[in-house]
Amino acid sequence: MKINAEWHKKNKMPKNPTEEQRIKWHIAHAKNCACWPIPKKLQEIIDKKYPS
Numbered sequence: 214m215k216i217n218a219e220w221h222k223k224n225k226m227p228k229n230p231t232e233e234q235r236i237k238w239h240i241a242h243a244k245n246c247a248c249w250p251i252p253k254k255l256q257e258i259i260d261k262k263y264p265s
């Protein structure tokens with residue numbers, strides 16, 4: 214597991230994130246850090262909302 218501590222310091226997850234905030238956080242997180250994969254359920258939502 215690789216943790217990008219620097220990124221985490223600068224990008225805290227909001228305390229009560231909306232779905233939108235969670236998605237944005239996870240997308241940014243996945244690009245910068247690998248400590249925590251995107252949860253499957255959230256990935257499904259991302260796939261539907263942001264088809265690439």
Ligand SMILES: [Zn+2]
Pocket residue numbers: 216217221242246247248249
């Ligand atoms: Zn991380």
